[in-house]
Amino acid sequence: MTEHLDRRHALSCMAWAGGGLLWTVVGGVPRAGLIGSAQAAGTGFSFAQVSDSHIGFAKEANMDTKGTLESGMALVKARKPAFVLHTGDVSHLSKPAEFDAAAAILGASGFDTHYVPGEHDVLDEKGTAPFIERFQKRQTQGTPGGAYYSFDANGVHFVGLNNVVNLKAGGLGNLGAAQIAWLEKDLAGRTASTPIVVFAHIPLWTVYEAWGWGTDDSSKALALLARFGSVTVLNGHIHQVLQKVEGNVAFHSARSTAFPQPAPGSAPSPGPMKVDAGKLRSVLGVASVTVVPGQGPLAIVDTPLGA
Amino acid sequence: MLRRALLAAPLALAVRPARAAEASVTIDNFVFTPPVLTVAAGTKVTWTNRDDIPHSVVSAAQPPLFKAHVMDTDETFERVFDTKGTFPYFCGLHPHMQGTVIVT
Numbered sequence: 001m002t003e004h005l006d007r008r009h010a011l012s013c014m015a016w017a018g019g020g021l022l023w024t025v026v027g028g029v030p031r032a033g034l035i036g037s038a039q040a041a042g043t044g045f046s047f048a049q050v051s052d053s054h055i056g057f058a059k060e061a062n063m064d065t066k067g068t069l070e071s072g073m074a075l076v077k078a079r080k081p082a083f084v085l086h087t088g089d090v091s092h093l094s095k096p097a098e099f100d101a102a103a104a105i106l107g108a109s110g111f112d113t114h115y116v117p118g119e120h121d122v123l124d125e126k127g128t129a130p131f132i133e134r135f136q137k138r139q140t141q142g143t144p145g146g147a148y149y150s151f152d153a154n155g156v157h158f159v160g161l162n163n164v165v166n167l168k169a170g171g172l173g174n175l176g177a178a179q180i181a182w183l184e185k186d187l188a189g190r191t192a193s194t195p196i197v198v199f200a201h202i203p204l205w206t207v208y209e210a211w212g213w214g215t216d217d218s219s220k221a222l223a224l225l226a227r228f229g230s231v232t233v234l235n236g237h238i239h240q241v242l243q244k245v246e247g248n249v250a251f252h253s254a255r256s257t258a259f260p261q262p263a264p265g266s267a268p269s270p271g272p273m274k275v276d277a278g279k280l281r282s283v284l285g286v287a288s289v290t291v292v293p294g295q296g297p298l299a300i301v302d303t304p305l306g307a
Numbered sequence: 308m309l310r311r312a313l314l315a316a317p318l319a320l321a322v323r324p325a326r327a328a329e330a331s332v333t334i335d336n337f338v339f340t341p342p343v344l345t346v347a348a349g350t351k352v353t354w355t356n357r358d359d360i361p362h363s364v365v366s367a368a369q370p371p372l373f374k375a376h377v378m379d380t381d382e383t384f385e386r387v388f389d390t391k392g393t394f395p396y397f398c399g400l401h402p403h404m405q406g407t408v409i410v411t
């Protein structure tokens with residue numbers, strides 16, 4: 001009980017301290033720590049989270065989304081993560097030229113990068129197909145719109161989900177029955193002590209329903225994850241650091257590298273927030289996650305692009 | 308070009324009044340305004356996105372009766388409503404955004 005409260009306290013303090021996210025898995029449980037701190041530099045392996053690069057967006061909120069993504073990747077590179085997770089909205093309008101520009105910047109980093117789509121990445125008439133072809137080596141084959149998959153690294157099971165297609169009028173994000181059935185099969189043979197990291201674009205917890213910040217059928221996915229001792233759920237979409245710990249599940253949303261969005265309900269709409277040019281980099285960022293052997297949660301560090 | 312125009316003209320006359328009515332819906336701050344638009348059959352409805360984020364217009368019927376390609380800032384989508392009825396729609400990117408066209 002005490003441990004749980006302490007972990008929650010530590011997570012929130014650390015998450016608000018910076019803009020990049022560094023995840024550390026210690027003894028199978030995700031743990032948050034500040035980038036550059038001794039804690040985060042532990043013996044575990046770490047990976048980075050980059051989100052909402054919106055390449056193609058060039059409006060008052062940020063005229064140079066390529067430049068800010070490049071800055072984000074420079075921060076990631078300095079952390080030497082094992083690989084990168086991109087939690088969607090790679091592009092702004094799913095245009096081939098936007099995919100090209102994003103792939104060039106993300107590819108230049110040299111990191112193995114695992115992507116899930118955001119709703120801005122599936123606007124083409126062919127839906128998820130162009131995104132899958134360009135960015136997903138491991139999508140689940142034979143499933144229409146099946147831009148989801150899993151893989152294992154350093155004893156951690158990673159699950160990339162797609163909750164941005166087949167959205168229903170009045171609804172939130174959507175996983176759909178086929179994906180949930182796949183997830184059930186994917187998790188079936190795994191022991192409860194396997195640390196799980198789920199990454200998806202739209203939050204899998206209801207952050208703010210009036211703005212659509214949640215996923216209609218996330219409770220079905222979370223029910224399948226309930227038996228695991230350590231579950232970390234990473235998302236983007238809301239362009240700000242927010243987190244919640246519920247039992248064994250730690251939810252964390254990362255900053256965008258493109259533009260900030262307002263805190264839930266604090267503005268007339270969730271549209272891009274305009275900040276002074278000198279302040280922009282302080283509200284954009286990337287994240288690192290470290291997995292540390294032993295007992296304890298994964299360490300997530302959010303690092304802003306600038307002061 | 309000329310042949311197509313000659314063919315299209317009598318068809319258009321047969322289906323619509325000579326001067327088609329027009330109506331518009333705007334999108335500001337993730338809201339369709341007006342949320343419920345009532346028009347006479349044959350009216351051309353134009354949606355205009357005034358946000359700095361893209362939106363779309365997708366019929367809520369199953370299967371959808373119409374679907375706009377995504378509209379970036381200041382882009383528009385037009386559709387002529389020839390059939391009487393109630394046509395709910397939503398934004399394909401932000402499905403909490405909803406509207407209705409009623410054709411009388």
Ligand SMILES: [Cu+2]
Nearest residue numbers: 362398400401
């Ligand atoms: Cu929209």
